[in-house]
Each structure stands twice: as structure tokens, then as C-alpha cells.
Amino acid sequence: MGDLLDRRLVLVTGKGGVGKTTVAASLALLASQRGMRTLACEVDAKGDLAAVFETGPTAFAEREVQPRLFAMTMDTEASLKEYLALQLRLPVAARIGPLARMFDFVATAAPGVREILTIGKLAYEVRQGRYDLVVVDGAATGHVVGQLAAPQAINELVQVGIIREQTRWMLDILSDPDQTGMVIVATPEEMPVNETVELAARLRDETTVDLAAVVVNRVLPELFGRGEEEAFERLATPARVGALSEAVGADAGPVVDAARLAVTLRRTRADHLQRLRAGVDPSVPLLYVPYLFLRSHGLRATHQVAEALAAELGY
């Protein structure tokens, strides 16, 4: 297994709300900072990627948002146009318009059409080699296996035709651990850990894609050192909190309550972390990103997560 950023295609997934986009953006930023020409692609056109890079809206045509870092948003219709133009040497957009609508129609019902256009575009960028690394802010955990299974499904359904030939090299790229790696983002909470463990198993059993790493986001720092928690408990009695308030001339109660909240949270989460480690193959590294007490979720947060990931990756 190669180093995470030595691969060509890194697919990032995770349950909603765990910071999947931020982690994908941070990995891309880190790669670009290390001199790699990097493409970051958002699969769900929500505009979250633009938000974490603090740039204007991203589109299907990639745009350089930081030095060496390019960002794009997946658009299956545009992907289809590009595909048709490349494969069939069809005349450009104007004539494809109605055709694309028809395809859109089929895609509404026929399985895997949208998925294959998404995966196809990504694999195409890898094969073209214009980028050292393609990082994908991918589908959420619930959908990602379906998306990855699309080339295989199409391969089974379509017996002849250009598409069938296409799916073969896509599968080759996706199945090669030197080229492609999946990253699951989780937080040390119950549901994200459950979904991560389940997805890791499904990736192994139902796909040929290698799980490169699990990023554990928002890990709360250990508040106290050895023996200090006992000292804190002695301090947290009403009489001592009163004395403390007197000593600082203001109500220290909430400060003590906040510390208790932090301790309880950390403890609940430690159990989930353990479950996560036990539930994922030991050969898969867990990369820890601390909880960031930040004012915003913009570029500043992306930079800090990138720094944390760099440390975890040993850079």
C-alpha cells in the first residue's frame, strides 16, 4: 500500500455532518502545498467546496483556487457532453443539447447512468494525467458503494458497445491500490462510527476499492494530565467553586460546568474511538484531526485541518 498522497485518485466519503468536505479540501490543499498539481472535485453540487476554499462558485470546468490547486463541481450533463465530444467526435454543445436531455431522461430511470458519468469523468482525469492527484469530495457513506458499483453493474448489463470498453479501464484504475484509495471521514460519535465500520466492511466485500485511511475528525483534546482530574473533582465542590468565584471576583460556576462537559464528552467519545479502531482492519491507518475551536468554517479551518493531517501523515 502506497502513501495516501502518492495515489492518483483519493475518494473521500463520510456520514453527513462529519466534515467530509473540509477533510477532502484539506487533503487537496496539503497535496498542492507539497508541490503536487491537484484537482479537487465536489460530487454533490452543493457549493460546499467553494465555501471551504472561500472562492466563488465552482463549475464543471476546473479553476485554480490556490496555487497548483484546482477545483471543480461534478455535473453529469456536462460530463456526458464532454464524453460524447471526446468519444464520438460529435459536433459541440449545440447539437448535443436535446440529446443530453434525452439521456437525462434515461438517467432518471436507468441504473447507474449518472454514477458512471461521475466515476467516468474522475477516472478520465486520472488517465489523462494532467494532475498528480485527484481528490474527490464524494457521495455520503450511504451512496458511495452504489456509485462505485456502477462500472461493474454497467459492465454486467451492457454486453457490447463503447460503454463496455470504457468501464473496463475505469475498473482497472479503481481497483488498483497504487492508484486509487478511499478515505472515510468519521467523528468519534455513535452513528458516524457505526457507518464507518459498516462501510469498511462493504468496501471490502462488495467493491475492489482499497480503503486507504480513516480520518477521525473533531477529536476533543484530553483536558487533564495525570492526577489532575481528581484535583478537578475536589475543586468542583460547591464550597470550593464559591471560594474560586470569590478569588476571581466573578461567577466561576460555568467555567467548572464547561470543564465537566468537556470531560464527559471526551469520555463518551473515547469509547466510540475504541469501537472504531476495533471495527476497522488494523492495516488501515486512523488519522486524527483535533476539534478546532474556530470562529468559522472557511479557508482558515481548511488550513488547520491540512496541518493536522500533515502531522498525522508524518510530513
Add this chain to the structure above:
Amino acid sequence: MERPRTAVSIEQLLAAKEIVVACGSGGVGKTTTSAALAAMAAARQGGKVLVLTVDPARRLADALGVRAIGNDARRVPAAAFAEAGTPARGELWAAMLDTKKSWDDLVVQHAPDRRTARRILDNKLYENIAGRFVQSHEYIAMERLYQLHSEGSYDLIVVDTPPTRNALDFLEAPERMAEFFSSRFLRVLTAPARSRVVNLASRPFFTVADRVLGSQFLHDIAEFFSLFQTMAPGFVDRARSVSRLLRDHRTAYVVVTTLEAAPLHEAEVFVRALGERGFHLGAVVLNRVLPPWLLDDGAATAAAQLAEDPAGVAKALAAQGAAAGDDAQVARVLGEIAESFLNFQVVAQREAEQRAELAVSTDLVVSVPYFDTDVCDLGDLLRLAERVWA
């Protein structure tokens, strides 16, 4: 003009509606919120309440004290409520959406005869559509809701919605489905085989599609749609009924979000979209809100003081006879808790700001405090609901 009266509390909202749909982006706690509201409605308001979840939520089954939740509703034992200290006036039932099973039922119901139903169910494409195809999930969730409602077995149905790429997808799914089945394109595609060849060969779409996909696949698609087409009349009617029910005044939407930037933004978009499309917004639930005392000015002063001179404060404590250990250790602890408070305060301030700027078209906005432990049983669900109830 007098403003129409709307519910001013979650309690009133649940008492007045027959269907409550929880929506919002992934990971904000839709499933838990739905279950909590349904449990509370069953406990306090009585009647038969169903919580329909689309999440494969083993944990929810555990929390509700039912062994496994499937497509068929199960009753949460009355004893579980008694154990949680809140005897229930009514009944709580739970069901989970089984996408494949629901599609199969729908096909059997709408196919003209058994043989056609069998052929559809055995079709390779069908399996893909029912099992993997993402959008089908959204439609079937709403379809199942409609079915359960039309059976008339429940006074209130609380449903959470599947995580969608686009929050609106599931609201529009019935219309898209109706449009799809009544479209001209589908008729062309499924025209009798001979005329199809004549008709289609001349169309650029099919010449291209043929080269890209191969004619066998096209044939498979055509056959599948021909079969599916036989269900069209019933299907279109049904999809329209589903769509009407979603807009009915008996149906209300509860938008769930946390105060983080991305979900909150999505919630605002969602609230706007509901209004524009004639769906009824019932309430906005802000989940996992940090405790208000983090914003306390006095506490901020105390924390600043502690952070600045922990050793001095530790000495002062010792002088008062209130030492909690040796001075150096107490000083370290004081510095750490001050730092921790100030950290959390930054986040709490950001949240308060977000809350203040939240622009939604309802007065019913409630906050659920951050629970520092997991929601594990019915008692936890009821405690959670208690916080937003009245």
C-alpha cells in the same frame, strides 16, 4: 388581514397534524428527533402514533425497545414507557422503510396481472432500479408514507427523510415520477417493436445511444419500460395523490439543523423552498445547541482571570483554606479549565450569532441542548422531547 393561526409550540403542532416530516441535511439528528417527537406524542397526547424511519437504525430499534424494525410496524411495548417513568396515554409504533420490499409491493399492486408483475420483478434492470438507484429511495419513502396514511390506522405519523443530495429531491420525487410515466419519450421508447425500429433509427439520440450502449442494452431498456408502462395509469394517479398529500394542510414539515454553517445554510434553503412550493413549514428544530451559560459575561471574566494568573488564584484558594491539592497542580487545573471554557465560548458565540441571523418564515424555532451522552433508550428520547415540547 388576520394572520392565520399557526401552532405556537411543538405540542400544538403535533396535536394538530396527521403527518410530520422531519427534514434537513445528513447528520443533524433527524431520526432521533423524529423518534423523540413521536414518543412524546404517544405518551402525552395518546392515540396511535407511528414513527417511520428511512435510516437503517438498529440503534433506534434498541432505543425504542423493539427487537428489529422492518417494513411492518411494530408496537413499542407500553412497559418501556412505564420503565422510562412516563406511562403512555397512547400507543407508539415503529416501522422502517424497506426500499426493495416497498417497490415490490407497489409493482404487484399496480401491474395489470400477476404474470406481468412477475416479469417486472425478475427484470435485471428492475432489480438495479429498486435496489441501487438512489432517487428511487426518495420516491418510495413518500409513497410508503402515503400508503400508511391512507390505511387510516394512525392518528399521527412522524417520518424522517432519506439523506438526499438535494434536500428538495424527495418532495419533488412524486411529481418527477408522474411526469416520467406520462411523458412522450417513454411512449416512443416503448412503442411496439417494429414501429420502434422505423421510428427510432432516424432519431439521432438512438443512433448515438446505439453506438455508446449497444443495441442489446437498448432493447433491455425498452422491454423494461414496456413492462413498466403497463403500470402507468395507476402509478401516475398514485404519484399525484402522494404529491397532494405532501401539500395537504394536515402535513407539516419540521426542519432539523445544527448551528453549524453548512447544515444551517441548507436548512434556510429548505425553508424557503418549502414556502415557494406550497408545503407547510411547522417548526425549525435547532439541534445540539451549546448551553447558554457559555455566553455568561461573569463566567468569561472569571475564565480570563484564571487563564491569566492560575498560580495566583491557586494561592488565594489555599489562603482561604479551599485548596484542592498542591498549589502547582491546582494552578495547572485552573489554567486548563479556563482555556477549555474560552475555547467552547468561541464556538458558543459563533452559534449564537448564527441563531440570531437565522432567517426563517416561522415563529416556531426551538433549541435542543447538546446532550453530552448518547441517546440510548426511550427515557433519553423522552427527555430530549421534553426540552422542546411546550
